[in-house]
Amino acid sequence: MNTPSPSLRDASLQALFSRRNALAWAVLAIALLANLASWLYLQQREHLAALRQFDQLASEVSEAIGKRMKDHEQILLGAAGLFDASQQVDRREWRTYYQRLALAAHYPGIQGVGYAQMLQPEEVAQYETAIRAEGFLNFRLHPPGERPLYSSIRFLEPLSGRNLAAFGYDMLSESTRRDAMLLAARSGKTRITARVTLLQETHGKVQAGLLMYVPVYRPGLPLDSPEQRLAALRGIVYSPYRMDDLMAGILGHQAPQLDFSIYDGAEPQTEALLFSTREGDARRAPEFGKQLQLELYGQRWTLTFASLPAFEDSYHNAGPLMLLGLGVSLLLFVLASLLTLRREQAEALARKMTEQIRQNAEALRQSEERQRLVLKGSNDGWWDIDLQAGSLFASARAWEMLGYPPDERPQPAQHWLKLMLPADLDALQDGLRQAVDAGDEWFSREASMQHRSGHQVPVLLRGYLQSDAQGRLQRLSGTMLDLSERKRIERLKSEFVSTVSHELRTPLTSISGALGLVNGGAIGKVPAPMAQMLQIAQQNCQRLSLLINDLLDMEKLEAGRMTFDLQNQPLKPLIEEALTANQAYAEQHGVSFSLDQLGDIWVRADAARLQQVLANFLSNAIKFSPRGSGVHLHSELRGNRVRVSVSDRGPGIPEAFRPRIFQKFAQADGSDRRTQAGTGLGLAISKELIERMDGSVGFHSVPGEGTTFWFELPLLEMQQATPDQHTTAPRLLVVEDEPSIVHLLQAMLGHAGYRVDSVFSEAQALSRLAEQRYTAMTLDLRLSDGHGLALIREVRANPATRTLPILVISAYCDEGRKLLDDRSAIAWLDKPFSNAQLLDTLERCLRDASSPHKTAANDHDTAH
Known part of the structure; x- marks a missing residue:
């Protein structure tokens, strides 16, 4: 590789510092002075902008405190008015x-x-x-x-x-x-x-x-x-x-953008400190500080404010510009030197650079034009949120969706977030946190935003997540799509399906009934050729009726209008009833049933809906089983859940169809020539029904060997229950306003052989006690319409319930014991509790209440 000779390098240095290159040095000096002046100007502007923002933040904090204290005064004035009236x-x-x-x-x-x-x-x-x-x-x-x-x-x-x-x-x-x-x-x-x-x-x-x-x-x-x-x-x-x-x-x-402290008095003295946000280095000298006096109801508060490093750093942007200006100055010096010493080369270089800049500018213009046309064609709005600065940029289309005039100036992000419904905002924030934790860079979520006229606009938010090296979210950028028309079409589709299904039921019922009378011989003997055609017509009426019922069930499930009658009941009779109901269909296809199930297993379910699920599983297994084969139904325990499975010997489920098997209208063979008829709704409905009963569904399949569909339900009990035990068991009243605790107490006490009634408020408890005689009562101290201690006093004041044993189940038992001296026939059980603690405490409470020598002094019976 050739290197310049020492004489050549010396000549280049002499030319660089020669008088001929004086113009380049002058350019460098002017550029450096201009850069210095620009840096000083920008630094001054940054300082003034930061000072104004700091003063505004301090004033907002002071005004917020004053406003809230006035609100509290109005609360007390309302209470005083209660006494005046x-x-x-x-x-x-x-x-x-x-x-x-x-x-x-x-x-x-x-x-x-x-x-x-x-x-x-x-x-x-x-x-x-x-x-x-x-x-x-x-x-x-x-x-x-x-x-x-x-x-x-x-x-x-x-x-x-x-x-x-x-x-x-x-x-x-x-x-x-x-x-x-x-x-x-x-x-x-x-x-x-x-x-x-x-x-x-x-x-x-x-x-x-x-x-x-x-x-x-x-x-x-x-x-x-x-x-x-x-x-x-x-x-x-x-x-x-x-x-x-x-x-x-x-x-x-x-998130606080500044430190502030509140002192009682006209001077900030340590012993008069009321509140302070300062947690960092107290020795750090803040760049901005301010002190305000706040007169409040006969007291003077002194508020001191100090800027935080994050606030100060957000306004220090002149340094990089200074380095950029220095680089530009050196570049101008080099260019001027080249123009002076290498004019021809410099002119050629300038032409090349100019052409490159022109090409880059044209490419940038075309890229921006393509992006603008794509966004315009998609009818989407775009937005960008800088979480560090708390600022928002939104396109004209985004504001237009919400009924606001176009404004692409930077605005506080809170203005945008206030337009989102609180529930949707919480869900969006949770989703973003989960996406960041999972390392995802993209998100997509539906939400509802408030239109300027007052109605809600459903939108689809899609965007890119930008995080720092520590995984903290820094910026969100993306698009917003108006879903109003899509939601309207979905609603019209649902209404159309519901209306058509209901309107078809009446004529279909008449046709099916008339065909049934004719085929049954009610109007005389039917000729054999005609009887075959009428039988086909009646079978297709039944198929059409099943289709309409499936459509209506799916519409009710999606609209949340389907009701469930959940009861504690044994599983075995439900399975046997399902086999009996589908026996005729199995014989029609030449398929036999086999049953293998556990003993007395109790579940909490809607019997009719569970029968519907079993009918779907069994009918599918029968349809896809070869003639002469069998369908096997069996149940097994899996931890605290019971699984019921239906297995066939059919061809199995194709691998490509498995991800869609529980979707609406999904069928492995969707062609007009498929061998098995069906709507594709049965499995989707079954999945929804089981999940509404706190269960789950699934399947496993081996091609050529068959398929097993299963569902699981929470297990309630495995014990023999006779009618005599149920009717003679002690009856308890559960007073509790938390549904999950009511369900837990019903399961625990039901397993132990008690009959359980439950109410959710003090008024309901008093009404039920007046109507029914109970062996004992469980009670939570915190009720929706009063305090449990007040209910205890009313129960003790009534001669009919004066000696009723009461088991207090609460997280505030210590407070209750302090406020209640009369503890006769009362036991205490702290939350949380186990099944053994509940039953043991209840038994001791009943035993103590039945003994005339026991007194309320037995407070050591409290369970913890």
Whole structure:
């Protein structure tokens, strides 16, 4: 390989630094200065944009806190209005008001809503007696001590968990709370406390707390001066807040873009810290910081904000541009040098580069044009979401689908996500997480989005997932297809099938009935040639009737209108009945049945639907079995499930057809010359029916040797059950509002020989107890319309059920025992529990209740 000689290299260097190349050096100097000026300008613009965004984020956080506190004030004002409108508010009315608010869903972070009653010293004893009469036998106003004026937390919902510690507490006994309460009473306005530690801090991390107070006055008294308002004070409606929980409820699950802290007072002092998001390096100096003052109900909060590294880095984009500008400057210098020192070569190179740039630009234009035409032809909209920046780009067609004017400017991604229905958004996010975990790069999912006019638009979202090296999702890009027309066509198709099927039933019934009368000789003897034709007509009427029934069943299943009568019943009679019903069809095809099944196996199923599945399996096996062969039906246990299989000796299922075998209208031979008739709906319907009964279906096939279709159902029991045992077994009432627990208790207690009735609410339980006599009752403390302790008190107050044994099954047994002193004939069982624990605890409860010497002191019988 030839290398330049030293003299040639020296000549090139001399030419590079010669006076002839002064123009190239001037170009380099100008380019570098322009690059420096551009970098300084861009850096200034970035700083101003980041500062504006930082100020906006800080203001949004401050405004969100202020708005949420105003919402909480409205809740308390509504509670105060309840007292103003009623001379006496009882505990049930207070609970009803709280439940109607649905605070956990609408205002997460609030600890509860309560009412503190003001008491003179001589009223305390009478007040405590009244509360005990409500069922709280160990109630005491706390803390003890003599004070000129008392207050007592009388109502607090939810009255469970942490809130139990505050029940009966005198908030006037503590100075911070007392100052805020008296200030609210004298001013007649809402007030909040300074930083306090709530009584609810019974376990876990201790959070800073505060309370909001709204005064309630006695009606008819003057309220013109602070002294008059204090004298007329009836009580205080209030809400306690744990600051970390409150801020989590206000901010939701949005990823924070800045650190902020809240201090009680006009200065950010460590001992007055209410809340802080800072978890990183406290020594890091943020690039942006801000401090705001927030006046809230007599208190001043200081909010300090600091930018996070991720926020700062998102605005530092000038560095790469600086390097790019430096490279461009050097390139210009080289080009200028070549133009000066190698003009001809430079001109040729310039022409070549210009041509290449022109070709690249033309290729890019054609590519963009093709993409634009493809998207336009497909009528799809496109979109791109940058998760790091939280920004969205959407095409004009995408906005047009949702009824909005075209706007392809970058927008916050939240504006787009708010247009999606919450359930579909949750499902989409779950699907994206699963796709990322599985390493998939593509996704496709249907969803519904809100049109500008208010109706919903079904769309198909398809796109590409871009993740970083750690597998974190960074960007989503894809298309959106309007499915409105497709859904409309599917709905019309379903309605058409349903309408046609129903309309065909009436004439088909008349034809089939008339043919049956003629073939049965009801109108006289039919000539032999005609009888054969009429028999063929009647058989095809029956085939057509089966087709219509299959179409209607499939339409009901898809529309969710098919009802199921699920009963606990033995499996053996159902199988034998299916064989009997299909015996004639088997004899017609010259096929015999063989049966091999287990003993008494109990399942929870709809007998009619299970017969339909067995009929489909058996009829298919008969049709494809050679004449003179047999169809074998057998059952076996597989863990906690029972499998029922139907095997034939037919030709088997082709390999290519197996993936579609349970699809609608699927047939291995779809030609007009197929040997076996059928609609292709039987297996699809069977699969849907078994899955609606919590089961599964499947098959295995060997070409030339036959096929086995099977279904599995959950196993209930394997025991001998006689009518005498069922009618004489003890009857239990299960009071539980969770369907899965009801099903579990019915199975466990049914296996043990009990008869079980179940209800889901306090009102239903009282109605059933008035109608039926029960041996015992199981009870959950948390019901949809009340508390289990209230139901216990009503049961004990009724002479007919005063001694009824009660088994409390709950995750809150400890709370229940604290609030209920009268524990006669009551046993306690904590969730979760085993079958042995349930039966053992129930037996001891019944045994203790039947013994006159047992008392409620037997609390050691509680099972854990």
